[in-house]
Amino acid sequence: MMEKELYEMLVQEDKIVKSLIVLANKKQDVIIKNDYDGLNKVNDGESNLLSNLDKVSRGQQKLVSRLFDINSLEESGKPRILSILVNEYKDLFNPAQLKKINELRLQVRDKVKILTSINHQNRFLIEHASSLVKETISLLLKTRKTSLIDRKI
Numbered sequence: 001m002m003e004k005e006l007y008e009m010l011v012q013e014d015k016i017v018k019s020l021i022v023l024a025n026k027k028q029d030v031i032i033k034n035d036y037d038g039l040n041k042v043n044d045g046e047s048n049l050l051s052n053l054d055k056v057s058r059g060q061q062k063l064v065s066r067l068f069d070i071n072s073l074e075e076s077g078k079p080r081i082l083s084i085l086v087n088e089y090k091d092l093f094n095p096a097q098l099k100k101i102n103e104l105r106l107q108v109r110d111k112v113k114i115l116t117s118i119n120h121q122n123r124f125l126i127e128h129a130s131s132l133v134k135e136t137i138s139l140l141l142k143t144r145k146t147s148l149i150d151r152k153i
Helices: 002-032 036-070 082-088 095-145
Strands: none
Touching (some): 082 095
16 A cells, blocks of 8 residues: 555656756756746746655655554664665565556656756856856946047947
């Protein structure tokens, strides 16, 4: 029963991460287009999705802890996390369900890597756009300070 609940939580996590990837790609477009309103909408969407992801993660962690408690598992200094549960206590799970859970875990992990890469690209775009604005402002301020006679025409 808990296996199914765990799988459903992983499905929710997978859907959220997919949506975050879509928004991260959309963020690149709005950054390049200098669409401030679009950027605000993307940021709001990301905020909502991250809130949902946090809820799913907390629920997943509670379920993993319950599985440790119900089965009286010894942690031997290891944290109560899903990867340890499915790797070291495989006998607790139905083999077919365990395979589905592991495949979905790996899919989510791969999607998180993609999301991280896109977010690094977005950070790079934002930093360079910001430095370009600063340079432009600096150049404009310098040209104002020179007298009309000293300016090159």
